[in-house]
Amino acid sequence: MKKYDVIAEVRVLEKYKDLVFFDPDNECIYTVWHKNLEWQRGRNGGWWVIGCSMDDKLDDEPFPIGQMTIDLIAETSQNANVQIIQNEKEGSI
Secondary structure (H helix, E strand, C coil): CCCCCHHHHHHHHHHHCCCEEEECCCCEEEEECCCCCEEECCCCCEEEEEEEECCCCCCCEEEECCHHHHHHHHHCCCCCCCCCCCECCCCEC
16 A cells, blocks of 8 residues: 555556545545545555545545545445455454
């Protein structure tokens, strides 16, 4: 997650694309954009998913791929053909 690499981006994007999650901060449902991720530099940097807002009044925004975002995805109902499997040791999906 912390390595800037095109292959890493493709693998991570394949895992998270089109998943949905509810952001309780702004009470909006987001869908992870399927075209690419965003790279953030710095101490808390790494790959971030781009959340496409279901609310036309809110802009799309990046979310860090970390425990908070993973929990939000796991707690949100997905499409019928998507099964969320969470690794309890690592907390990842």
